[in-house]
Amino acid sequence: xxxxxxxxxxxxxxxxxxxxxxxxxxxxxxxxxxxxxxxxxxxxxxxxxxxxxxxxxxxxxxxxxxxxxxxxxxxxxxxxxxxxxxxxxxxxxxxxxxxxxxxxxxxxxxxxxxxxxxxxxxxxxxxxxxxxxxxxxxxxxxxxxxxxxxxxxxxxxxxxxxxxxxxxxxxxxxxxxxxxxxxxxxxxxxxxxxxxxxxxxxxxxxxxxxxxxxxxxxxxxxxxxxxxxxxxxxxxxxxxxxxxxxxxxxxxxxxxxxxxxxxxxxxxxxxxxxxxxxxxxxxxxxxxxxxxxxxxxxxxxxxxxxxxxxxxxxxxxxxxxxxxxxxxxxxxxxxxxxxxxxxxxxxxxxxxxxxxxxxxxxxxxxxxxxxxxxxxxxxxxxxxxxxxxxxxxxxxxxxxxxxxxxxxxxxxxxxxxxxxxxxxxxxxxxxxxxxxxxxxxxxxxxxxxxxxxxxxxxxxxxxxxxxxxxxxxxxxxxxxxxxxxxxxxxxxxxxxxxxxxxxxxxxxxxxxxxxxxxxxxxxxxxxxxxxxxxxxxxxxxxxxxxxxx
Numbered sequence: 001x002x003x004x005x006x007x008x009x010x011x012x013x014x015x016x017x018x019x020x021x022x023x024x025x026x027x028x029x030x031x032x033x034x035x036x037x038x039x040x041x042x043x044x045x046x047x048x049x050x051x052x053x054x055x056x057x058x059x060x061x062x063x064x065x066x067x068x069x070x071x072x073x074x075x076x077x078x079x080x081x082x083x084x085x086x087x088x089x090x091x092x093x094x095x096x097x098x099x100x101x102x103x104x105x106x107x108x109x110x111x112x113x114x115x116x117x118x119x120x121x122x123x124x125x126x127x128x129x130x131x132x133x134x135x136x137x138x139x140x141x142x143x144x145x146x147x148x149x150x151x152x153x154x155x156x157x158x159x160x161x162x163x164x165x166x167x168x169x170x171x172x173x174x175x176x177x178x179x180x181x182x183x184x185x186x187x188x189x190x191x192x193x194x195x196x197x198x199x200x201x202x203x204x205x206x207x208x209x210x211x212x213x214x215x216x217x218x219x220x221x222x223x224x225x226x227x228x229x230x231x232x233x234x235x236x237x238x239x240x241x242x243x244x245x246x247x248x249x250x251x252x253x254x255x256x257x258x259x260x261x262x263x264x265x266x267x268x269x270x271x272x273x274x275x276x277x278x279x280x281x282x283x284x285x286x287x288x289x290x291x292x293x294x295x296x297x298x299x300x301x302x303x304x305x306x307x308x309x310x311x312x313x314x315x316x317x318x319x320x321x322x323x324x325x326x327x328x329x330x331x332x333x334x335x336x337x338x339x340x341x342x343x344x345x346x347x348x349x350x351x352x353x354x355x356x357x358x359x360x361x362x363x364x365x366x367x368x369x370x371x372x373x374x375x376x377x378x379x380x381x382x383x384x385x386x387x388x389x390x391x392x393x394x395x396x397x398x399x400x401x402x403x404x405x406x407x408x409x410x411x412x413x414x415x416x417x418x419x420x421x422x423x424x425x426x427x428x429x430x431x432x433x434x435x436x437x438x439x440x441x442x443x444x445x446x447x448x449x450x451x452x453x454x455x456x457x458x459x460x461x462x463x464x465x466x467x468x469x470x471x472x473x474x475x476x477x478x479x480x481x482x483x484x485x486x487x488x489x490x491x492x493x494x495x496x497x498x499x500x501x502x503x504x505x506x507x508x509x510x511x512x513x514x515x516x517x518x519x520x521x522x523x524x525x526x527x528x529x530x531x532x533x534x535x536x537x538x539x540x541x542x543x544x545x546x547x548x549x
Contacts, residue, residue: 002149002176004142004187010087013038021080022193028072032064035075041082044268048078052264073127077134080193081109084137085269088144096157101144103271104161104224105137110261111220112136114254119212119219132213135200136220142184142201143168146176164231165221169205181205223258341367341430343524344545354381355489355543356389360397365432368396371487371545372425373444375464380421388413388423388465402427406440406465406473413466422466426487430480430547437480440473445493448486448509449478450516455509484520485547486512491540498536520548 010018020026020034036042042063049066050059060066067075085102116132117124124132143161147154153175160171172179185202189195196213203209204217225235239251267273336342336359344357354376359369370392374381391412395405406427413423424444430437441447443464446457462473493505515526524546531542 002146002178002183004145004149004183004190006149007145007187010083010191014083014087017041017079017083018191018193021076021083026072026076028064028067031072031076032062032067035063035079040086041079044082045075045078048265048268051268053261070130071126074130077130081134081137082269084141088141088148095151096147096154098144099271100158100161100228101140102269103266104228105140106266106269106271107224107227107258107262108139108217108220109133109137110265111223111258112139112216114258114261115219115223116212116216118250118254119216131196132216135197135204135213135217138184138188138197139201139204139217139221140180140184142180142182142187143172145183145187146172146178146180150176162228162230164225164229164234165205166234167231339367340520341548342369342546343520345524345528345543347542354385355491355541356385357487357543357545358389358393359545359547360393367430367432367547368428369430369487369545369547370425370427371444371489371543372423372465373489373491373541373543375420375422375424380418384413384417384421384423388425392427396427402429402438402440403473403475406442407471410442410465410471410473411469414469417466422464424464428485430549435479435481435549437476437478437485439476439478439485441476442473443467445488445490445505448512449483450486450512451483455513480549483549484516487545487547489541489543491538491542492531492544494540495531495535495538495542497534503535520546 016034017038020031035045045063045066046060048054049070050056054070056069060069063075070078088098110133112135113129113133117129120128147157156171156175160168160175163171169179169181176183181202181204185198188198188201200211200213200217203211203214204221206214207218209215209218219239222235222238226232226239229235263273336344339359339361342359344359346355346357348355354374355372356374357369357371359367361367370389372385372388374384374388388409391409392405395408396402399405399408406425409425422443425442426439426444426447427442428437428439437449439447439458441458441460442462443460446459449456449458456478458476458478461476462468462471488508493503493508495503497503511527511530515523515530518526524544527544
């Protein structure tokens with residue numbers, strides 16, 4: 001962590017001037033003598049006081065005369081600026097080009113004073129304007145301090161300096177884990193400067209602060225960004241946010257005065273003679289870039305709105321098509337309403353189901369039926385479901401041997417399935433004349449065979465359909481008299497109860513046993529209501545089929 005205390009203190013003679021320049025009760029004669037004793041500082045002070053920046057008609061010949069002409073507080077601020085700048089310039093740790101920093105600091109100082117005069121409700125005093133000038137000059141002193149404290153990072157100096165204020169703050173925080181506002185305020189406190197300066201430096205990036213001095217430095221920062229940063233359009237945008245304060249004409253006048261005043265005092269701060277700026281050209285370039293950015297943003301917004309409209313249109317069309325597909329899928333499942341010995345339900349997890357059931361009556365009263373679950377969900381699963389149910393219905397009507405039917409379907413799905421899809425499948429036939437049940441379980445969860453005194457589970461006889469080509473499935477044979485057969489998909493047992501736990505096979509079997517005395521259709525309704533009351537979430541299709549003897 002950077003520690004401002006590690007920055008060497010200024011020379012002893014400068015420390016004396018700093019203390020006198022920040023003292024509220026210093027005597028004029030004492031202060032004038034101390035400044036006059038420092039030849040370099042006093043000569044710069046007189047050069048600045050006699051510059052066009054102040055515009056006195058007669059020449060100021062002494063420090064005391066300068067204090068009389070400008071006021072003690074103003075002279076203290078000027079001397080303080082000279083002392084701090086010289087203190088950093090003499091630091092041997094500085095291996096960077098500080099010219100752009102002090103150039104920006106001068107522009108920020110003058111801009112801060114001009115903004116303060118614009119924002120103030122009444123004409124500020126000369127001392128107040130001088131304070132705004134000094135706050136602007138010191139606002140970014142923490143940036144210079146951070147690079148002195150971390151010389152190994154000085155190659156990042158110019159790239160950071162060239163960015164707009166908000167971007168620069170983030171870059172500083174990424175590089176130093178702090179920023180120049182925090183560091184600068186700490187440094188000014190260590191040097192014993194008045195709290196006014198450290199408070200303004202700490203808060204000068206706060207967009208919501210209404211203090212005129214802080215807002216003046218904030219605007220001055222964006223003014224410098226408009227002149228010298230790589231993102232002039234962003235800077236102009238921030239200045240435009242204060243259009244309630246200024247209009248375009250006053251902005252032009254503001255920059256004319258800024259350029260002129262900076263040029264009049266730049267040499268006194270050892271920054272050379274700065275020429276006046278062609279602000280009109282700069283303003284037009286920034287305005288054009290801002291307009292282009294706004295246009296690009298508007299175009300992107302319009303394109304996004306159009307894309308969202310197109311998305312909604314396509315989504316609505318897709319919903320309609322899925323609804324039609326769902327209706328077709330439902331039509332492929334047999335109507336169980338008229339058959340007393342059969343009850344079934346299918347609830348898809350999505351629009352389309354990968355589960356299916358089917359049955360049909362023979363002329364002799366026997367029933368052929370099936371239930372299955374396609375791996376995966378959505379459209380692909382629904383298509384495989386439609387194919388499987390169609391194959392079973394067609395083949396089982398022309399081939400009485402269930403084993404041959406299931407073997408043929410298995411080979412067909414194995415040859416044509418995509419993405420490794422498979423089908424867990426149960427197929428059977430009830431012969432009411434002989435009261436016999438034939439059943440093939442191809443990789444599906446066990447079927448339940450329930451009588452008045454016993455319950456049996458019919459386990460799988462082989463892998464799911466489509467997994468192993470040429471596999472020979474075998475039928476399970478059992479008497480079927482005064483019994484019920486329950487076929488269901490794993491979506492039921494894997495559904496979650498109110499407590500977050502899966503329902504599981506055991507609990508479902510308990511439900512089945514508890515409701516087994518009810519008539520077939522009523523039992524299905526009881527199970528459906530039980531599911532609705534106890535289950536809160538399910539991710540897979542739910543299918544149940546019950547057949548009665």
